[in-house]
Amino acid sequence: MPDLTTLSAHDLHRKLLDREVTAVEITEVFLERIAAVDGRLQAFNTLMADAALAKARDTDARLDAGKEVGPLAGVPVAIKDNLCTRGTRTTCSSNILGNFVPPYDATVVEKLDAADAIPVGKTNLDEFAMGSSTETSAFGPSKNPWDLSRTPGGSSGGSAAAVAACEAPIALGSDTGGSIRQPAAFCGIVGLKPTYGRVSRYGLVAFASSLDQIGTFARDVRDTAMLLGVIAGADRRDSTGADEPVPDYLAALDRDVAGLRIGVPNEYFAEGIEPEVEAAVRAAADTFRGLGAEIVDLSLPHTEYGVATYYIVCTAEAGSNLARYDGVHYGHRTADDVDIVNLYSRSRAEGFGAEVKRRIMLGTFALSSGYYDAYYLKALKCRAMIKGDFDAAWEKVDCVLGPTSPTVAFKLGERIEDPLALYLLDIYTISANLAGIPGISIHCGAGADGMPVGLQLMAKPFDEPTLLRAAAAFQRATEHHKARPELP
Amino acid sequence: MATIDRATVEHVAKLSRLALSEDELQLFEEQLVRIIGYFDKLNELNTDDVEPLSHPLGLRNVFRGDQVVPSAPRHEALSNAPDRTDDAYKVPVVVDPS
Numbered sequence: 227m228p229d230l231t232t233l234s235a236h237d238l239h240r241k242l243l244d245r246e247v248t249a250v251e252i253t254e255v256f257l258e259r260i261a262a263v264d265g266r267l268q269a270f271n272t273l274m275a276d277a278a279l280a281k282a283r284d285t286d287a288r289l290d291a292g293k294e295v296g297p298l299a300g301v302p303v304a305i306k307d308n309l310c311t312r313g314t315r316t317t318c319s320s321n322i323l324g325n326f327v328p329p330y331d332a333t334v335v336e337k338l339d340a341a342d343a344i345p346v347g348k349t350n351l352d353e354f355a356m357g358s359s360t361e362t363s364a365f366g367p368s369k370n371p372w373d374l375s376r377t378p379g380g381s382s383g384g385s386a387a388a389v390a391a392c393e394a395p396i397a398l399g400s401d402t403g404g405s406i407r408q409p410a411a412f413c414g415i416v417g418l419k420p421t422y423g424r425v426s427r428y429g430l431v432a433f434a435s436s437l438d439q440i441g442t443f444a445r446d447v448r449d450t451a452m453l454l455g456v457i458a459g460a461d462r463r464d465s466t467g468a469d470e471p472v473p474d475y476l477a478a479l480d481r482d483v484a485g486l487r488i489g490v491p492n493e494y495f496a497e498g499i500e501p502e503v504e505a506a507v508r509a510a511a512d513t514f515r516g517l518g519a520e521i522v523d524l525s526l527p528h529t530e531y532g533v534a535t536y537y538i539v540c541t542a543e544a545g546s547n548l549a550r551y552d553g554v555h556y557g558h559r560t561a562d563d564v565d566i567v568n569l570y571s572r573s574r575a576e577g578f579g580a581e582v583k584r585r586i587m588l589g590t591f592a593l594s595s596g597y598y599d600a601y602y603l604k605a606l607k608c609r610a611m612i613k614g615d616f617d618a619a620w621e622k623v624d625c626v627l628g629p630t631s632p633t634v635a636f637k638l639g640e641r642i643e644d645p646l647a648l649y650l651l652d653i654y655t656i657s658a659n660l661a662g663i664p665g666i667s668i669h670c671g672a673g674a675d676g677m678p679v680g681l682q683l684m685a686k687p688f689d690e691p692t693l694l695r696a697a698a699a700f701q702r703a704t705e706h707h708k709a710r711p712e713l714p
Numbered sequence: 715m716a717t718i719d720r721a722t723v724e725h726v727a728k729l730s731r732l733a734l735s736e737d738e739l740q741l742f743e744e745q746l747v748r749i750i751g752y753f754d755k756l757n758e759l760n761t762d763d764v765e766p767l768s769h770p771l772g773l774r775n776v777f778r779g780d781q782v783v784p785s786a787p788r789h790e791a792l793s794n795a796p797d798r799t800d801d802a803y804k805v806p807v808v809v810d811p812s
Contacts, residue, residue: 329790422770436768465776466769534753545730552731554803556794566808571733580741583732587723587742588749590730597716601753606766608756613767646749662770687771 230255231392232710234446235301235453238395242300245289249282249300253344256302260346260393263713269368269378269388271307272315273347278302281344296342298456303338304388304397307348308355309440310429311335318431319363320353322551322558322577332429333464334398334440334457341456346394349384353579354548355405355433357381358651361642362581369638370412371711372677376635379409382443386413389443390711396453397443402434403536404630404655406441407667411630411680414669414709416450416697418442421687422662423468426461434543435466437536437659445707447668447698451475454690470688478691479698484518486696488683489623493529494654499632506671506679507629510700514627517699522623526615529657531608536656537649538592538605545589551577584645613661620686625696628654630680634673658684666693669706678709718747 360383410417
């Protein structure tokens with residue numbers, strides 16, 4: 227039998243249905259893999275071995291009885307630790323929620339269960355999803371499986387590392403400014419942020435309500451399509467979601483890209499991009515041209531205002547969303563609760579890390595009396611202009627191509643002392659969140675020191691099929707996605 | 715640009731309900747000056763005739779029928795409370811009765 231941990235989700239599912247292997251065997255192999263490597267990677271905050279084996283036994287029993295099983299039966303999945311899992315600790319990698327055990331499942335967790343996926347554990351993230359390197363996690367950073375001295379990216383670094391290191395074939399993450407796509411780029415895997423409103427946010431611990439979206443990690447685009455099909459859809463418990471029907475995402479995979487119009491914005495190759503990243507991304511554009519796509523020069527003129535716009539909007543929304551952590555309902559409570567104001571102020575000061583405090587402060591400032599118009603309202607107008615760039619682009623192109631990040635994965639500790647410099651690295655990913663459009667990152671080559679380079683494609687709202695179609699065509703024509711990190 | 719000084723940082727910390735240490739107040743003052751200074755880049759854009767965009771899909775006032783469905787049982791809702799009675803959260807006195 228081949229090493230099960232290197233198989234895709236769809237191959238594992240097929241082997242299960244063909245009764246070549248049992249769900250329990252699959253689960254045990256992955257739990258052994260996690261035990262063997264996670265000490266070095268620290269991708270997981272909490273393992274769910276008992277729940278995983280119970281689910282696997284149930285699946286095997288159903289198959290033995292000749293009953294139907296769901297589309298993810300036999301497939302282990304890792305879940306970012308800001309998604310509520312009933313009865314299993316959900317920490318957001320924060321000391322303020324260190325012992326929080328949700329009394330409910332997020333909608334996406336319910337959907338995974340209905341599809342018979344096997345939840346193996348909760349993965350590490352930057353605290354409350356605020357960061358681009360998993361270094362703001364209160365529990366310490368996860369490591370990049372390609373080079374343990376480097377970051378796996380963030381904020382969904384644990385999920386990306388887990389999939390790249392074959393601790394699970396697929397994982398869920400969340401993306402507010404690039405937190406799925408950038409770790410996917412840094413770890414050489416496929417990361418998809420769906421259209422805003424495509425996936426229910428019920429049970430996702432809120433960071434920025436108009437930007438957050440739950441999405442997928444996988445090594446194979448077919449797995450991405452399968453997982454998206456499971457988690458997408460309207461939910462009466464999320465009033466910000468769209469009432470859009472869910473298409474058959476697998477049907478998109480077999481179309482070729484002849485005639486696909488791909489825009490390449492000149493603003494995405496400005497200063498700051500590493501030369502190897504630029505070379506790999508331009509080579510990818512040539513690959514698409516060779517497959518029959520039309521490469522179109524494009525301008526997204528408001529690109530340079532994206533970082534400032536994003537860090538006003540997301541911090542304002544975060545300051546509001548994190549007001550609930552007050553030492554009363556759940557989470558850390560200070561011993562110094564002499565009065566209500568001290569209860570709040572000390573519980574929060576003791577429980578939150580520096581980046582979270584910094585963002586709450588920025589957001590509160592931007593919304594405060596005297597500054598609201600100049601900062602928050604101004605940012606919402608700039609946001610409209612950034613979205614306007616994409617609305618104009620869709621007249622000429624079907625999707626937009628560029629680098630996911632200006633750099634490959636950097637060394638741990640290298641950038642964390644300069645928050646603004648780290649914020650500026652989000653330049654290519656944040657526009658998709660501001661505009662609400664879907665984006666995917668795929669492995670397109672090697673950059674400095676052999677680290678993976680991510681190619682990003684973005685499309686119109688609800689046009690995930692075009693992204694899946696292009697990504698699948700790229701994976702058929704190239705071998706980058708087959709490369710796997712050698713763990714020492 | 716907005717003047718970000720120690721008084722501003724203390725005021726924002728108070729609004730945010732964050733009891734910051736002296737070291738934190740100094741560090742955040744430096745960092746906020748730099749970051750908020752960077753935000754002033756947005757003044758390069760003329761946004762006089764632009765409508766602010768808060769929801770990417772432009773959704774407004776989403777309604778559904780008012781159907782009564784079961785709520786979470788109280789003991790579950792209170793299950794993570796650091797300080798509680800059987801049916802309530804406990805907090806220090808908010809309004810002084812004297």
